[in-house]
Amino acid sequence: MTKRQSGVEARPFVYQGRTLSCKDVALDTLADKFGTPLYVYSGDQILERRAMFAQEFAGVEHTVCYAVKANSSLAILKLLAKSGTGFDIVSGGELARVMLADQKAVERVVFSGVGKQAEEMDLALNSGILMFNVESEAELELLAARAAALKKKARIALRVNPDVFAETHPYISTGLREHKFGIDIRIARKVYRRAAKHQWLEPVGVSVHIGSQIRSTEPFGAALARVVDLVKQLRKDGLNIRYVDAGGGLGIEYGTGNFDPAAKVHEYANALKKAMGGLDIHLLLEPGRFFVAQAGALLSRVLYTKVNGSKTFVITDAAMNDLIRPALYQAHHEIWPVTRSASKKTLVADVVGPVCESGDFFARDRELPTVKSGDLVALLDAGAYGMTQASNYNTRARAAEVLVRDGKVKLVRRRETLKEMLAQEVF
Ligand SMILES: *Cc1c(COP(=O)(O)O)cnc(C)c1O
Numbered sequence: 001m002t003k004r005q006s007g008v009e010a011r012p013f014v015y016q017g018r019t020l021s022c023k024d025v026a027l028d029t030l031a032d033k034f035g036t037p038l039y040v041y042s043g044d045q046i047l048e049r050r051a052m053f054a055q056e057f058a059g060v061e062h063t064v065c066y067a068v069k070a071n072s073s074l075a076i077l078k079l080l081a082k083s084g085t086g087f088d089i090v091s092g093g094e095l096a097r098v099m100l101a102d103q104k105a106v107e108r109v110v111f112s113g114v115g116k117q118a119e120e121m122d123l124a125l126n127s128g129i130l131m132f133n134v135e136s137e138a139e140l141e142l143l144a145a146r147a148a149a150l151k152k153k154a155r156i157a158l159r160v161n162p163d164v165f166a167e168t169h170p171y172i173s174t175g176l177r178e179h180k181f182g183i184d185i186r187i188a189r190k191v192y193r194r195a196a197k198h199q200w201l202e203p204v205g206v207s208v209h210i211g212s213q214i215r216s217t218e219p220f221g222a223a224l225a226r227v228v229d230l231v232k233q234l235r236k237d238g239l240n241i242r243y244v245d246a247g248g249g250l251g252i253e254y255g256t257g258n259f260d261p262a263a264k265v266h267e268y269a270n271a272l273k274k275a276m277g278g279l280d281i282h283l284l285l286e287p288g289r290f291f292v293a294q295a296g297a298l299l300s301r302v303l304y305t306k307v308n309g310s311k312t313f314v315i316t317d318a319a320m321n322d323l324i325r326p327a328l329y330q331a332h333h334e335i336w337p338v339t340r341s342a343s344k345k346t347l348v349a350d351v352v353g354p355v356c357e358s359g360d361f362f363a364r365d366r367e368l369p370t371v372k373s374g375d376l377v378a379l380l381d382a383g384a385y386g387m388t389q390a391s392n393y394n395t396r397a398r399a400a401e402v403l404v405r406d407g408k409v410k411l412v413r414r415r416e417t418l419k420e421m422l423a424q425e426v427f
Contacts (some may be wrong), residue, residue: 010252010259011294011380012042017408018340020378022297022404027338031299031376033045034400034411037318038299039387040378041071041412043079045295050083052262053285056269059408060276060283063130064385065110065287068094070384075403075412076292077101087128088112088286092120099127102213110245110284112159112209114139114180121146121154128201131155133245135182140201148199156195157205158243160185162226166211166219166249168328175210175223182208185226203239205284206231209247212289217264220246221271228279241281246272248286252293254332255379261290289384296383298323298399299338302303302375303354312349314371319353320360320391323379323386327359335362337369338376345370351377355394387413 012022022042030040038165053064060228065086068077072094078101086108087098098105111120114136121143124132134156147154161182164175165329174181183191188206195201195395210223224246234241250268253259272283300318308315325331335351347370351363362379371377390398397416402409 004396010261012045013297013336013378013380015340018342020340024407025404025409027297027378028376030402030409031301031338033403034303034402035415036299037399038149039382039399039401040297040299041073041076041292041293041383041401041403043076043403046076046079046291047083049261049287049291049295050080052084052265053287056265057283057285060273061281062283062285063108065108065245065284065286066291067286067387068097070288071292071296071386072097072388072419073305073402073403073412074101075410079403079405080291081105086110087285088288092123095120095123095127095129110157110207110286112207112286116143118142120144122150122319125150125152125154131157131205131243133157133159135159137183140191140195144195144198144201146200151200153200153202155202155204157203157207157243158183158188158191158195159207159209159245160227160230162190162208162210162221162223164210164219164226166214167216168211168213168249168251169331170375171211171329172212174212175208175219185230186256189232189233189237193237196237198241203234203241205241205243206234206419207245207247207284209245209286210249212249213251214249215251217250217268220249220268221275223247224272224275230278231281243284244267244276244279244281245284245286248288248290250287250290252381253288254334256334259293265290289391291384293381293384296381296386298375298379298382298386300379301373302377304373305349305371307386312347314349314351314368316351316353316362316377318362318379318399319355319394319396320357321355321391321396322353322399323362323382324389324391325382325385326362327357328389333362333382334380335366335368336378336380338378341369343370347371355396392421395421
């Protein structure tokens with residue numbers, strides 16, 4: 001496993017003797033107790049990442065608004081809310097989660113998304129969120145109408161599309177004019193002017209979000225620089241712009257390369273600070289993946305191995321309905337055996353789930369330490385966009401989730417039952 005050690009500092013999962021552990025908790029004991037597939041999260045690591053942001057942005061007036069869609073577990077939201085974190089939401093459902101996790105965190109919520117509906121706006125207006133990141137003129141009209149009807153002033157930012165290219169998977173790139181997100185930065189000033197005239201709209205910020213899993217920090221700086229120019233123009237127009245929302249998107253290392261998360265946050269903060277150029281503004285940051293991805297692993301048991309012609313398959317009890325990232329984004333996840341064998345034997349296999357789709361794979365032609373039926377494996381870096389994208393495809397119940405913190409284990413979502421899965425149906 002020496003080759004795989006390089007990225008290890010970035011992950012809370014380490015071998016203690018022969019057994020993969022989350023801090024001091026052996027993963028095989030968790031699988032035995034709670035069954036598989038099982039998501040395991042390190043709460044300590046999530047707070048560590050949060051602390052890195054606090055440290056690097058200490059000199060800047062800012063609020064971290066964790067992107068709930070990366071991992072919306074109530075236990076994780078509560079953990080983050082306790083450390084003063086705000087939230088970036090994309091639906092009324094996510095707002096309800098934040099309110100459950102910590103009612104007081106609502107004042108630190110920003111509401112993004114291209115398709116906000118009237119009821120979602122009403123919920124957000126009534127609960128008093130910090131601001132709406134408005135993504136179109138049509139949305140602005142509806143929001144103005146809802147705000148007027150409820151007699152609640154809506155604080156808004158326009159999410160501008162800066163037309164900046166960010167090197168990432170096309171499905172998670174959002175900052176080009178051809179994408180559905182945001183308002184073309186070239187017409188933003190005009191839209192702000194119109195919004196400012198409305199009695200129930202209060203333009204207070206400018207937002208940008210150029211995509212996800214962005215490894216280079218340069219595009220963040222380029223996008224923010226364009227936003228800063230716009231803020232200056234808007235202030236000249238007499239608008240009281242107090243917030244700049246720099247979005248999320250900071251990437252992690254899913255492979256075996258060296259990755260120092262603290263150094264990455266340092267570089268990211270420097271890029272943003274440089275782009276801000278001393279502008280007096282309250283900065284909002286929306287990290288999602290960076291906080292939770294590496295804190296999580298998906299534990300799964302090997303059901304079978306089989307050989308078809310020249311190919312070997314390892315069939316696990318987890319599937320694409322539990323973790324869709326490989327199928328959806330051709331994403332790489334390291335797959336480590338929970339119990340390391342003394343032998344150095346490896347096999348080259350496709351690691352697949354039981355779902356009836358050829359797209360149901362976790363890895364293709366991957367060299368792995370030899371595993372056999374009954375062995376446990378851990379899919380690493382599965383804490384972001386894993387459980388939140390889980391489904392019941394193939395009528396498979398969704399996984400359970402545990403949170404490990406200070407060496408203590410807590411079941412934070414029990415395994416879904418067959419009965420629960422079928423409860424809404426009428427026939
Ligand atoms: C998804 C999303 C984020 C978080 O992205 P990450 O890549 O997980 O950091 C932040 N802001 C907005 C508007 C988003 O849609």
